[in-house]
Amino acid sequence: MTTIIKTRRAAALLLSKQNTSTLTSTTTTTSTSTSITTLKTPKTKEKVHSSKPKSSQIAKSIRGESKKTTTTTTTTTAVNNINNNTTNNNSIDKNTKRCHWIENSKDQLYIDYHDNEWGKIEKDSVRLFENICLEGLQAGLSWITVLKKREEYRTCFYNFDPYQIVSKVNQSTIDNQLMKNPGLIRHRGKLEAIVANAKAFIAMKEKGEDFSTFLWSFVKNKQDNRSALPASDYQIVAKDQVSDLMSKELKKRNFKFVGSTTIYAFNQAVGIVNDHHPTCDFKHQ
Numbered sequence: 001m002t003t004i005i006k007t008r009r010a011a012a013l014l015l016s017k018q019n020t021s022t023l024t025s026t027t028t029t030t031s032t033s034t035s036i037t038t039l040k041t042p043k044t045k046e047k048v049h050s051s052k053p054k055s056s057q058i059a060k061s062i063r064g065e066s067k068k069t070t071t072t073t074t075t076t077t078a079v080n081n082i083n084n085n086t087t088n089n090n091s092i093d094k095n096t097k098r099c100h101w102i103e104n105s106k107d108q109l110y111i112d113y114h115d116n117e118w119g120k121i122e123k124d125s126v127r128l129f130e131n132i133c134l135e136g137l138q139a140g141l142s143w144i145t146v147l148k149k150r151e152e153y154r155t156c157f158y159n160f161d162p163y164q165i166v167s168k169v170n171q172s173t174i175d176n177q178l179m180k181n182p183g184l185i186r187h188r189g190k191l192e193a194i195v196a197n198a199k200a201f202i203a204m205k206e207k208g209e210d211f212s213t214f215l216w217s218f219v220k221n222k223q224d225n226r227s228a229l230p231a232s233d234y235q236i237v238a239k240d241q242v243s244d245l246m247s248k249e250l251k252k253r254n255f256k257f258v259g260s261t262t263i264y265a266f267n268q269a270v271g272i273v274n275d276h277h278p279t280c281d282f283k284h285q
Contacts, residue, residue, distance in 0.1 A: 136257030152183035
C-alpha cells in the first residue's frame, strides 16, 4: 500500500514538472513572437503608439496585439486618405493660373489668402485699420510670417477695435505680456505702433474724418485696376504716386510704419489697387 502511494506521488510530481515546463515554453514562445512582431513594425507606427507600453516590455495577449494591429491599420488608412486628398487638390490646381508671387507656393494658408482675400475691395474702416497695422508688421519680413500670426494678433488686439486697443493695451501690457508672446512678432516698436495707430484712427474719427472714406479718396472711390493691362505691359512695382501721397498724409495724422512701400502693399491687399497679374484667374473677384 505504501509503495502504491509513493508511486502515485512520484507520478503527480513528474506531471507537475511537465506542466510547468510546457507553460514556460509557451510563455517564451509568446514573448519571442511578440518581440519579432515589434521588430517588424515600422518606426513610424511605433511613434503613433509611443505613449503605450512597448511589446518588448510586457507580454501582450492575442487580443491586445489584435487591437494594436487594428489601430495601426486605421491610422495608416487615415494618412493615406490625407495624402490622396492632397494629390487630388494639387492635380486640380495645375490648371489654375495665379499671380507669379504665389504660383510656386505649397502653403495652403498662403494660397487661400491670394485666392479669397488679396485684392478684394474692402471698405470697412475697422478691417482697413487691421490691414494697415498688419502690413506695418511685415517690414523686414515676409508676408506669410505675418499671416501665420494674424489670428494671435486679432486675439491680443481685440480684433483690431481701435477703441478697445486704446483702453486696454498700455506699456505694461506690451512689456509684460505681448513681448513675451511667441505667437506675435516681438518687436517693441511694431507693437507700440498698433496702439499709436489706434489713437490716430480715433483722432480722425473725432474730427469727423472717416478712415475708409479718407483712404478711398486717393483713388476717387474707384479701384485702380492694373490687372486690366495687357500682360506684355504689366510690370511689378513697389510703390506709386498714390501710395506716396497716402503715406505722407497718414504720417501727418501720426500713423506709424506707413512708408510708401508698405502702403502700396496695403492698397494691393484691400483692393484699392487690383494688382493681380493679367493672366491670373482671380483678377475679376
